[in-house]
Amino acid sequence: MPSDSKRILLVIRRLGLGGIEQATITLANALHHADHDVHLLVLKDTPQQSPAPGVTVHCQPFERQARKTPKGLALHLVGRTLLKAVLPGSGFVWQGLAVTPLFERFLAEQEAAHGAFDMILIRGQGAFELLWPFDDKRCWQMVEAVVGDYEGRQTQPRWLIRKLFDAKRVICVSQGLADGLSEHLAARDIALERCEVIHNAVPLERVRTLSEQADEPIPDTPFLLHVARLVPEKNPTLLIEAYHKAVEDGLDTPLLIIGEGSEQAKLDALVKRLGLEERVQFLGRKANPYPWMAKASALVLSSNFEGLGLVLIESLALGTQCIATDVPGGIREVLVDDQARLIAAPNAQDLAAKMQEALDQPVTVRPQWAERFSEDAVVPRFLRLIEPNAA
Template sequence: MKKRVLLVVRKLSIGGIERVTVNLANVLAREGHEVHVLVLKGGNELAPDSGVTVHRVDFDKTFRRTGLGLVYDLFTRALLKPLMPGSGFLWRGGYGGYYLKRFVAGLESERGPIDRVIMRGQGAFETVWSWRDPRLWQVTVSWPGSEGGRLKGFYLRRLYEGKQVVCNTPNVRAQLEKQLGHHGIHPHRWATIMNPCDIEAIRRQAEEPVELPARPFIVHVSRLSDVKRQEWLIRAYLEADIEEDLVIVGDGPKREGLEKLVEERGAGERIHFIGSRPNPYPWMKHARLFVLSSRSEAFGIVLAESMICGTPCVAVDCPGGVRNVLIHDQARLIADNTVNGLAAKIREGLANPPSLEADPELIERFRDTRIMQQFLDLPTTGAVTGGRDE
């Protein structure tokens, strides 16, 4: 039976949350479902297929255009936020939930009843946290840092108490359950569903022609930021003392400093910064190894994508979902959380790579049609107000 599904995301820029949202939208549409994507903020670098309807509505701007909204915004910025640091989402999400309720009602009046609402990412939760509906499942891809005190518990209660929560890996779920339990917060329902990948599309895009280095290379694809810890990657690469070059695909605030580090180490001819690419898959396919050096990694969609391209992965054993993604023989290349450990696994991965072809389930568990069905099978009945599963 075909469904009408609404996906909600904060933005559609190039990033893991956004790519996964587009992947899910595309497979739903491809399988004949009616799909709508609501974008709450900016970003248009990514776009789903033509069969998906995209709505861009900034509830903050909509509210501020009203006289009450302008006064409310000034009041919260001037008085409430200084008294309660980090509380801005409380006030935005209060009216944001009201506007989301109106949006859903308007869409249903035009198209008919919506069967599922799937919201992905903390930024989206905060923008519309006050809306409650049994059709809504919010997909959490990380846990919110340290346990914190009573104020943090107050904030988390707004986001999770009585809600229906999907986590994208068992490790993320375990961490979030522990943190919410510390504050006595009880989501209504839990589920664990991995991120979807369009396996055939990734492999097709990996065949597109690009200009590759003349020498064999290993690759890293990520935003250049503190949490991705590319300085470790560079140091480990140099320590590994391998013949292959290193290609870094991505951009971000750390790029200038990283390029300076490479220059200081005299490695400019071996380490290549090529910037952000909408299609990184040709570099994944032609690399001998994919390397991830993150401080934490809720899922690591690039690990799944690299394996789909046929390239084995090395990753640091950081908090998050790496151990849920790199399983079976691939788990052998999870490195100790040190530069030395990462360098050692780079050498091992090149000398003795795991055979991805011998383990089809390593990749098949990410197949988008399988993940899509898991989302469609989620229950959408029962009150969503508080308490544990009924």
């Protein structure tokens, strides 16, 4: 490793196939390719994807290990029985008290054998909750989802929010998230030590390369495309209702949907009830959705919130215009300039209108809209936080 190489530990609860997991893999790979010593710690389950060779992966099921200790088992049983009823939502507090010592022991062993880490990044609330007592000036919590009160969601009591965020050093993946988090914490008299905004990186060249590797025929005729998990937070019901409204108003371009999830049966029934079987096609999950994204007339995103919106950046990297709902998070940081005119109010009528507008008056995508999120643009911002005088 070069003399200026840094040792960096990324911590995530699970390494599945979602957006946070993909962003973590991208960052780990980018740091490794920049000649840094990168370690990825997975706290639960078998990883479903792997980073580049050279990134060291540690799988440590600390939750399960903790329950094998007297203290951990006692906290688990008391938390699951008495405290679950008396203090709803507090389960992570007792888990964290048992898990964090195991993490600290792992960290000490690694550093004794290989040298100190220069930065520790804990990604996602699931990992925050398991490691909330951990206190180290090298540590940053990465906030990647909207925090706060919205859509009628019940927020946690103040004392639980304090456990997660009070006096912590936080990196938010969009300014929208940072603003929402700041407002949420200020209303509860909770103060962060520091808050930085660093967008997630996207491997733009990899996305472009994969877009040229179609393994099945893709229509040459115009189509709208939705790429997301079919889960409530992505609000695919709004997508179908808006598309139906657009069809009633004269739109004749088909809608293709890539993704799987808990809403599939509900969406199938809705498509049939609205008589859209010939116009809406569910393609399931695709390991490589990029050839479809490159050929789409527009990508449509109907989420209730987006931490940043990685699929929007990927779409822009392929020259495909985007339609998205104006919701909490980072949508307006991704869709800028002329592309911002295709941001819709989060209702069926306005989203339908933006579908038609995209087809009638398409946006010409500018390369710089995606380049802002390249690995080369993002990685140095993390490294600057390691500098001794960074403030």
